[in-house]
Amino acid sequence: MCSGNSTLESYREVAPKGAVDLVYKLAKGLKGRSILHVNSTRLGGGVAEILHRFIPMFKELGISADWKVMEGSPLFYKTTKSFHNALQGQRQNIMPEMYDEYKKVNKKNARDISFDAEIVVIHDPQPAGLIVRKLKKSQWLWRCHIDISRPDRKVWYFLKDYVSRYDGAIFSLASFAQKLSIPQYLIYPSIDPLSDKNRELSKKEINAVLERYTIPTDKPIILQVSRFDRFKDPLGVIEAYKLVKKYNDCCLVLAGGGANDDPEGEQVLNGVKEATSYDKDIFVIDLPPDSNVEINALQRAATVILQKSTKEGFGLTVAEAMWKGKPVIGGAVGGITVQIIYGETGFTVNSIEGCAYRIRYLLNNPEDSALMGQKAKEYTRRNFLIIRHVCDYLALMAALLNVYGSLLYEDRAVSFYRRGIVVEFQPALQFPLYVRRSVPKVL
Amino acid sequence: MDQFDFKGCIEIKELLGKKADDELQLLELIEEVPIDSIYYHTHSYFLRHPYIAGPYPNDFANWVAIQVRDRVLGEKLASVTSEQFKSLEEIRLELAAIIDNHLSMIHIIPSVVYGQPFYFMKSRIIEVPTDVRVSTFREFKEALKTIDASAIYNHIFEARLRVRRGRSDFSIWLEEALSKKELARKFEMVDSYMYSLEGLRNKLLELCEGEA
Numbered sequence: 308m309c310s311g312n313s314t315l316e317s318y319r320e321v322a323p324k325g326a327v328d329l330v331y332k333l334a335k336g337l338k339g340r341s342i343l344h345v346n347s348t349r350l351g352g353g354v355a356e357i358l359h360r361f362i363p364m365f366k367e368l369g370i371s372a373d374w375k376v377m378e379g380s381p382l383f384y385k386t387t388k389s390f391h392n393a394l395q396g397q398r399q400n401i402m403p404e405m406y407d408e409y410k411k412v413n414k415k416n417a418r419d420i421s422f423d424a425e426i427v428v429i430h431d432p433q434p435a436g437l438i439v440r441k442l443k444k445s446q447w448l449w450r451c452h453i454d455i456s457r458p459d460r461k462v463w464y465f466l467k468d469y470v471s472r473y474d475g476a477i478f479s480l481a482s483f484a485q486k487l488s489i490p491q492y493l494i495y496p497s498i499d500p501l502s503d504k505n506r507e508l509s510k511k512e513i514n515a516v517l518e519r520y521t522i523p524t525d526k527p528i529i530l531q532v533s534r535f536d537r538f539k540d541p542l543g544v545i546e547a548y549k550l551v552k553k554y555n556d557c558c559l560v561l562a563g564g565g566a567n568d569d570p571e572g573e574q575v576l577n578g579v580k581e582a583t584s585y586d587k588d589i590f591v592i593d594l595p596p597d598s599n600v601e602i603n604a605l606q607r608a609a610t611v612i613l614q615k616s617t618k619e620g621f622g623l624t625v626a627e628a629m630w631k632g633k634p635v636i637g638g639a640v641g642g643i644t645v646q647i648i649y650g651e652t653g654f655t656v657n658s659i660e661g662c663a664y665r666i667r668y669l670l671n672n673p674e675d676s677a678l679m680g681q682k683a684k685e686y687t688r689r690n691f692l693i694i695r696h697v698c699d700y701l702a703l704m705a706a707l708l709n710v711y712g713s714l715l716y717e718d719r720a721v722s723f724y725r726r727g728i729v730v731e732f733q734p735a736l737q738f739p740l741y742v743r744r745s746v747p748k749v750l
Numbered sequence: 751m752d753q754f755d756f757k758g759c760i761e762i763k764e765l766l767g768k769k770a771d772d773e774l775q776l777l778e779l780i781e782e783v784p785i786d787s788i789y790y791h792t793h794s795y796f797l798r799h800p801y802i803a804g805p806y807p808n809d810f811a812n813w814v815a816i817q818v819r820d821r822v823l824g825e826k827l828a829s830v831t832s833e834q835f836k837s838l839e840e841i842r843l844e845l846a847a848i849i850d851n852h853l854s855m856i857h858i859i860p861s862v863v864y865g866q867p868f869y870f871m872k873s874r875i876i877e878v879p880t881d882v883r884v885s886t887f888r889e890f891k892e893a894l895k896t897i898d899a900s901a902i903y904n905h906i907f908e909a910r911l912r913v914r915r916g917r918s919d920f921s922i923w924l925e926e927a928l929s930k931k932e933l934a935r936k937f938e939m940v941d942s943y944m945y946s947l948e949g950l951r952n953k954l955l956e957l958c959e960g961e962a
Contacts, residue, residue: 325880325898329758333878481869484765493763493871644866649816657864685948689899690798702760702876711876 315367315694321500322694330694333701334368336710341371342700343424347387347433349376353496353623354430354452357696360499364697370704375420377434383412387433390466393459394432395620406465413437426704428477435469446474446707452496454620454641456482474707479621480642492703495645497696498626498687503599505630508607516604520560522590527557527610527670532602532628534563535576535593538618540638543659545582545589547615550663555670558588562605564596606631611669611676615662619643626691629653629683634676636665646691652683752927754919756882756893758900759908761797762874763790770868772861773818776810777849780842783870788842790873792830793911797875797903799946807831807943810845810868817865823852831943833910877904887928891958899947906942906950920954933961 319327342365346354358374365372379387386405393399413436422440427447429437441447449470455463455478467487470476475490484491498505517524529548533539541561548559561579576593583589594601606612612628614637621642628635629652637643639655647653654665669676689695705711766787770776780788791809806812806828815824826848835841853859880901884890894902905919917938925934936957942950 323899324896325758325901328880329760329878329898329900332758332880333760333876478765481765481871482866484767484869486767491765491767493765639864639866698760699762702762705876706762706874711878 315364317501318692318694321688322692323689326694326698330698330701331368333698333705334370337701337704337708338369339371340426340704340708340710341373341424342426342428342704343422344372344374344428344430345377345420345434345437346374346430347377347379347384349374356499357497357693358430360693361697361700364693368701371424373424377412377416377420377437379412379416379433380408382408383433390432390462391453393462394455394466395453396457396459399459399462401462410436414439426707429473432466435466438469438472441472447472448475448477448492448703448707449473450477450494451483452479452620454480454483455485456480475703477703480645482641494696494699494703495642495691496621496623497691497693498623498630499693500630504603505627506603508600508603512600513604513608516601517608519601520590520592522560522605522608523558523588524608526588527555528560528605528608529557529611529613529666530560530562530605530609531613531615532562532605532624533614533616535572535579537571537575538616539563540615540617541575541579542582543617543662544613544615545579546659547613547662547666548589550660551666551670552588554667557610557670558590559583559586560590560592560605560609562590562592562594562602564594564598602627603631606633609633611636611666613662613666614638614643615656616640616643622646623691625653626687629680629687630691632677632680632684634669634679634683636662636669646687648682648686652679652686752923753883753885754890754923754927756880756884756897756901757904758878758880758898759797759904760876760878760900761790761794762876764872764874766870766872768870770870772859773814773820773823773849773853774859776814776868777846777853779868779870780810780846780849784872785838785842786872786874787870788838788845790871792841792845793838793907794873794875794903796907796942796947797900813868814860817862817868818860819863819865820860823849823860826852833916833943838911875908887924887930887958887961890924891955891961894951894955894958899951902947902951902954930961933957 315327315330344358348355362372362374386409389399389401417437417440422442422445425445427445428450429435429447430450431452435449438447471488473489475492476487477492477494478484479496481493522528531544535541544561551557579591583591606628612633612635614622614625614635616622616638617640619641625635625637625643625646635647635653637647637653637655639657644655647655649655656662656665766783768779768783770779795808806815806824808827808830811824811827814820814827827845830841830844835844880897882893882897884893909919910916921934921937924930924937937954940953945953
């Protein structure tokens with residue numbers, strides 16, 4: 308599914324100017340240092356996908372990188388699935404024996420896994436309990452990939468006991484930060500531009516996919532790729548399309564998966580099929596997992612791409628779409644708001660009407676749409692590609708291992724002194740030197 | 751002749767776990783947060799937006815204008831750029847004074863209704879040697895075309911704050927090492943707050959055109 312043999316050099320053509328060189332230079336000071344990643348699965352899911360890419364890249368840079376996967380019982384995975392849902396705000400019924408199983412499995416894995424690395428990165432809640440084996444000489448980071456902005460308090464407090472013992476936590480969005488006594492870092496996730504889902508495709512490959520799904524090529528395509536999940540608002544997308552259709556001849560493609568293993572997903576998919584049965588220009592495609600080339604082709608063929616979510620984690624489908632040079636219209640929620648710069652790389656919208664209006668705008672202003680798509684691609688190149696992601700991890704490693712010295716602004720002023728550079732170091736002004744005028748109360 | 755040593759930089763973004771839902775909370779937190787948070791939301795804004803500059807050149811102005819939908823305060827905060835101030839504490843003071851003054855003239859505290867809260871962050875910058883050293887103007891021009899955008903940030907925005915000479919590393923080197931006073935003056939005249947880093951790269955290269 309990924310171009311497994313891609314080396315750092317192969318990213319030079321797609322990465323921003325100088326970015327690959329910066330990675331080499333940054334890694335220079337980290338040669339011979341070690342990092343270990345631990346998660347709960349080697350196959351499937353975004354974490355495994357990114358680690359498959361990271362490990363060879365870090366090794367190529369001379370860093371000793373390793374990846375270990377914890378093992379658990381069916382009850383453990385049932386428990387952590389419930390944790391996952393609860394941390395994302397869904398009410399779950401978690402029995403005391405499930406908490407016990409979580410502790411037991413983590414303890415066992417803590418004994419079995421060798422944590423002999425300077426930096427240990429533990430991914431997601433499943434292996435968070437491994438912290439009980441933390442060695443004093445190493446630094447441990449908890450990397451949280453899920454949206455825990457409104458977690459179920461009981462589950463979060465259980466997990467927080469473990470998380471507080473780490474040296475730092477990494478979140479994907481500022482809104483996911485929690486009240487913790489440890490440093491919390493922000494690292495955005497990324498897409499791999501050389502993977503099947505994002506690599507360049509030939510016209511032939513794109514047309515083959517359109518033909519397979521009998522999608523017409525003589526009218527603009529409005530596309531949303533996402534799981535059939537009510538938070539992705541597929542019914543809202545259909546309503547927006549209906550409003551657009553009054554003025555513009557176009558077709559709508561709703562492509563996604565996830566309905567097979569999720570009873571609610573099946574319900575949503577049935578609802579979508581029912582709502583679209585009357586219109587031959589709406590195509591509902593239930594994609595099997597690993598339909599990467601198909602998704603890539605649909606995105607490249609689309610005129611406007613939507614991600615009209617009403618609740619979203621990071622929503623990397625937006626970056627994937629922008630990488631294909633398409634403007635994206637997305638719900639103003641979660642990570643969509645950091646990917647879409649309003650009016651520059653697309654539009655964030657808050658309603659069905661707003662979504663329809665912006666689709667009409669893009670369909671009727673192809674030059675603006677093309678320019679926005681071009682900006683969207685450049686913005687993605689600089690912010691959401693794997694090279695930036697590697698760079699962020701290297702920088703954090705360097706900071707934790709104190710490879711490049713003092714980093715904070717105040718400290719830097721002092722360190723420049725030490726290096727013999729003249730600076731006017733001013734100690735912080737003491738508030739309240741500033742006298743507050745009367746301010747009205749919040750109404 | 752002195753060499754010019756290009757240095758890039760990388761920012762580590764740290765979350766403070768503090769957020770503002772209205773302009774009064776924003777003011778109180780601006781007064782309270784570590785100075786590296788003021789740096790993050792004003793100065794290093796450009797490092798995070800190398801290709802597209804947002805509507806205003808700092809996070810506070812953008813949040814107030816877009817999320818709170820208070821265009822008036824947004825415009826006032828947008829005018830705070832680091833070149834006018836000697837230190838980040840002065841910037842903090844100016845931001846606080848502008849918000850306070852604004853709040854004292856209106857009858858309600860504008861708050862987020864449909865938008866997102868303001869999340870305070872903190873910035874740590876790592877300076878990374880690029881091993882690109884140039885001695886001649888021709889080499890400088892060539893390096894400027896391909897160097898990572900973070901080096902442009904480091905030698906223009908960061909340099910002004912770092913050495914408090916109010917000038918970029920580029921113009922100091924052009925004047926002192928190459929005796930290109932006029933070009934150095936032109937470099938200083940560029941209103942860097944009106945460009946993204948890539949836009950700034952193009953502008954500087956444009957100024958270099960025609961120079962031998």
